[in-house]
Amino acid sequence: MPALPFLDDLPRFLFFTGKGGVGKTSLACATAVRLAEQGRRILLTSTDPASNVGQVFGVTIGNTVTPVPAVPGLDALEIDPQQAAEAYRGAIIDPVRDLLPAAEVAAMTEQLSGACTTEIASFNEFTSLLADESTTTAYDHVLFDTAPTGHTIRLLRLPGEWTSYLSDGKGDVSCLGPVAGLDRLRHDYAGALGALTDPARTRLVLVTRPQRSSLREAARTFEELRDLGMTNAHLVVNGVMPSYAVTTGPADELALAVGSREQEALAAVPDAVAALPRTTLPLLAHDTVGVPALRELLDPDETPHPSPLPEIVSPPRGFTDLRRLVDDLEGDGHGLVMCMGKGGVGKTTVAAAMALELASRGHEVLLTTTDPAAHLDDTLEGGVEHLTVERIDPRVAIGAYRERVMASKGKALDDAGRAVLAEDLKSPCTDEVAVFQQFSHVVFRARKQFVVLDTAPTGHTLLLLDATGSYHREITRQMSEGATFVTPLMRLQDPARTKVVIVTLPETTPVLEAQELQDDLARAGISPWAWVVNASLTAAAPTSPFLRARARTEAAPLASVARLCRRVAVLPLLAHEPVGAAALSQLTRPIAQPPLPPARSHP
Template sequence: MRFLDQPPRYLFFTGKGGVGKTSLACATAIHLAGLGRKVLLVSTDPASNVAQVFEQEIGSRVAPIKAVAGLSALEIDPQEAARAYRDRIVGPVRGILPDDVVRGIEEQLSGACTTEIAAFDEFTGLLTDTQLTSGFDHVVFDTAPTGHTIRLLQLPAAWSGFLASNTEGASCLGPLAGLQKQREQYSAAVAALADAARTRLVLVARAQASTLREVARTHAELAAIGLSRQFLVINGVLADDAEARADGLAAAVLRRERDALAAIPEPLRGLPTDHVPLMPFNLVGLPALRALLGTTGSSPLEASSAARVHAVAALPNLGSLVDGLAADGHGLVMLMGKGGVGKTTLAAAIAVELARRGFPVHLTTSDPAAHLAETLEGSLGNLAVSRIDPLVETERYRQHVLETSGKDLDTHGRAMLEEDLRSPCTEEIAVFQAFSRVIREAGKKFVVMDTAPTGHTLLLLDATGAYHKEIARHMDKSGVTHFTTPMMQLQDPKQTKVLIVTLAETTPVLEAANLQADLRRAGIEPWAWIINNSVAAARTDAAVLRRRAEQEWPQIEAVREHHARRVALVPVQAEEPIGVSRLVALVAGQSKEPARPA
């Protein structure tokens, strides 16, 4: 593996949830320890399962891994770090400032930016305090800070003046209010990250177009701030063998992966790249982790369970959810979830099925790839399709905030505001503003909305008065007593159905559960969950895919028993679900399979 050649002291693994960062980090740590090195493995992943992987308890203090000589591990709980961080900032003003002001501060400190910065606050000492890591040759991190967080930490001081003047829009700078005393330590940490002699960044992706696009953005963002020494690992690649080529589903997966790798984004083509094969077993325990990087033979396979196969077959398909949606005759249908889980395709499938049943439907998406609009245009009389350009909407929003909140700021303050407006929250807010223009149509037809904002962003919008309170003030001045704002519509289950989309994998399910908690804090109760791209729900004779299907079951059970009021299981498709006939098959729970090879 090229990313293991002459490794520096620090190795960071970064990528989307569910691509295998933790498994690769653990396997790397074991490999380095096997070479006689002293290794510290550090996890800051909220979905971390390092303790499960090594089958022993690991906490917030360095603990030796009993079964691996020379290896120790440390788990930093980012949620606990964020709670402690919030308490340090909010505690001194609680009881002094009005309760509604304190709640606003707490909400500003409740998002992903706070969690990431708080985690960075915890592990930055590992990069700068030589005494903490003096006994280790390598420190392996299973997550890395984003470029946005690093840029925030590089900005000039004077947070207090900026925060006092920033009265409009959601802000990611709030979490930085408690960092003033540690700026020298952060500067040293950022310098360590940018030093190729000390640090190697490993970008982890799957052989899928969406995850490759995502990792290309991460690569460009990190390279732009000096973190240019990067390696790429394509994880979970299906082996091209006779068995896979003879199976309809496996052969289709092979073609999709080959096409995705052939069209890999240009910025990634020059990176040192490794391919790690898809394993037919859970990556738990030393034999499995050693097999991941090819240092030993394969791990034993678990036996399949016929009972589980029947139980999966009995789960509702997407069509059952459409039955429930259709009963209302109209309304807003919002699909939410992390990138790469298939929201756009599922939104199109739901919209097509509702239109086929005779309902007028408006499908709107902010997906940068407009292929669905091109595929569906004019194909169904009841279906209208629109696409919102996130770049255009975000730039419009940025200019508005700079002309209002930024007009009286000095050079440093304006620099901070401009960085704040490069955060993920900004795009969500800007796109939601555009979505809000079509929400009112849901009173007479179905509006199916793809790529929706998180609950945290919605709460920030509400707290800043960008929508709900602003409209309420205008209505009050004009004497209007009955009105509906977008926020009120989202909170009304009779008007809005929120569908959370996930995959039957540990990290995506945990991320979806966190999203649901965010939405509930915003007063929005998700109507159903959709488990997408399930191998367990598809037909395959390929041994590796059948074993992968078996491993989906615990996550399917977790969604059904602990998270979702309603759930639908959508099988992985042999062919890309583009075009009306394939989208209809998707709703019915079928897979439009090609003819099996002779």
């Protein structure tokens, strides 16, 4: 059994965070099971807008504390952004609904319908668990399964940002809506900040994979959170290829290469996290879904898999490759390609590979990202002809937005008025407005060239689309009848202008999450153009018994994908990380055999 130093001398609060796809949810759930089975009372809380804690345990978990039947002593809570926002709006509007004219109630409702309100509402529930310990007094430990890195850093900055804003700001707090009880909010935020920065009460568990990019992300995360005052941190390296996977059975180039690059990455852990207490967990031959699998994550069975070799099931009929998707895209000559999905599924890699292939064919291509944790330059490792790489940097966007507002709205104000406006622009809600404006500009540029957009993980992207919808509704109200106009949302809804590509992994939970994303997009009037299943062992056809056992778990998820979309590309897991133009170009190589005719499936 591996040593588990991250569980030694536990404080009351544990935060599991890291880059998407590193196994935060699995590790948080496994830790909750282990502690509960030791007789402790545990509350497992997800702050990820795309939470899948319920799927891991096979129970429905929502915005209320729910017992996990299979694990006595364990309760779970998924902070649902939409439910939280609805309750938040109701608490503000219901008391005055019968006292104000209908037009004013409608205006309040619209004011409280944006992404900023959703974030604040979710955050208020999160802070109550930290600031008011009476709400969790029945539990020995409270575990937080957080959103992917960029969204989590944004969330954890909020206690300090709102505390400072409410304490120092003298401007209009309109982005909060007509909120009552700011003193209570100030107290809650200050209490949450105190809990987060107290090493006796809170431990940060940085979850990573044995990969260069993931370890670098863990180091960047720790540096940013350390600046916020969170110093009690442990590093957990999850999913390390077990030694027997390489040494048992016939030689497998893929297994050897993956094992070798993992060891090289672990030998060069970034300085920022090298000195942290470290726990290493092996990769399992199966998905970590269900209580038995969660137990094995922290107490793995390292018995080699017996011969004969497990058979590999071929991908479903009709699956294609990434090159053929680019062939279909190229015919339009321009347009927006949005790669969407949960963190860690390879959106950045797929976006970079598609952009690189289009540029290699002579098209002018803009490759950009809305993901605060994305690093396109690291993926490309150098410039490419016809390819421009940019990033929607929230800090740059916020600064530019504030300057524009001060130069326009502030131009006619006196010194006192400008001071009030400047204070109002310090609101954390300014961030979403600023990023939305840059996002809108990128959408507009796709009229004349290819724009490949690597989006933030699902939850953050849905907040951005919420802002896009709010803007569309506002413009629609303001335009006179019969006027012609095109909003960013209308461009996203037009399949001739925008191709949405959902990226996922051939695993049960990522596919379920991608299906939920497709359903969310449908409610916004957006239909995915294609799916990409990344890092498939089935497509790689390994000979290692361990990797073949892993590959067999892909059969059911791949069959589900075939039912969800007519156009699907499947990419093999590569022996070497797809970093740099040469490696990325391997993802758009033509397949050896042409695909079979597509099976009948749902659009």
